Amino acid sequence: MSNAALAKQIIDDDSGAFAVLMQRYHAFVFGICYAILKHRQDAEDATQETFSRVLRYLHKWDPRRPFEPWLATVAGNRSRSHLARRRSHSPLTESAEPQTVAMTEDMAASAIAEEIRLAMDDLPSRQRMAFELFHQSELSYEQIGKQMGCPIGTAKTLVHRARKRMIESLRDREVLHTSRRRAS
Numbered sequence: 001m002s003n004a005a006l007a008k009q010i011i012d013d014d015s016g017a018f019a020v021l022m023q024r025y026h027a028f029v030f031g032i033c034y035a036i037l038k039h040r041q042d043a044e045d046a047t048q049e050t051f052s053r054v055l056r057y058l059h060k061w062d063p064r065r066p067f068e069p070w071l072a073t074v075a076g077n078r079s080r081s082h083l084a085r086r087r088s089h090s091p092l093t094e095s096a097e098p099q100t101v102a103m104t105e106d107m108a109a110s111a112i113a114e115e116i117r118l119a120m121d122d123l124p125s126r127q128r129m130a131f132e133l134f135h136q137s138e139l140s141y142e143q144i145g146k147q148m149g150c151p152i153g154t155a156k157t158l159v160h161r162a163r164k165r166m167i168e169s170l171r172d173r174e175v176l177h178t179s180r181r182r183a184s
Contacts, residue, residue, distance in 0.1 A: 004063035011059055022051055028068070029075045036079035042086065049078045060172060069114045119169040123162050130158035131166075 001020070009017035029050050034043035053074050061070050120128055126148070133139045133147060144155040 003067040007058055007061060007063060007067075010055070018055060021054075025068075025071060029071065032072055032075040033079045033082075036076065037083060037086075042082055043079075046075070046079045046082045049082070050075045053078060065118055069118070073115065115170060116166070119166040122169055123165055127158050127162035127165065130155055131162035134159045 003021075006017050006021055006024075010021060026047065030043055030047045033046040033050065034040065037043045037046060050071075054071065057074075061067065120131070123131065129148065130144055133144045134141070139147065141152045141155045141159070144159070145152045148155065148158075150158075
């Protein structure tokens with residue numbers, strides 16, 4: 001059964017389907033959690049929290065996208081939250097901290113890069129092109145306009161709309177947290 005079909009059954013409240021999902025991905029999730037936390041009990045707790053979070057937010061997963069990167073992001077986030085709680089209660093030894101922090105940063109960077117790539121894939125082609133020309137090729141708006149055959153204002157608008165859509169996509173996928181603005 002595909003992950004999309006399984007997710008639909010879970011969303012439709014089929015508890016047996018969730019058991020299948022857990023069985024299918026338990027080792028995958030536990031491996032991520034253990035790699036970050038380096039402690040079996042903490043990894044088991046983070047794995048349980050991951051599946052709890054997946055059940056709660058599965059309706060936000062886009063079935064057109066691969067399931068594993070989304071699941072890995074949830075597992076990484078749960079593990080980092082657990083790691084932060086653990087640090088606030090008992091500091092890591094100096095010899096263990098650099099390796100754990102480096103590994104966590106590498107995994108986080110990899111997960112974020114994948115999420116950004118997925119968000120860029122969802123952009124309309126002109127917005128994606130303008131965004132890439134501005135941020136990756138470091139062209140000015142004038143240069144983008146010339147290359148795309150449009151006025152400077154249109155180039156600015158395309159880049160702005162691309163940024164806005166990517167931020168919305170990353171928030172929907174819970175890669176970015178929504179910040180609450182204070183009333184003035």
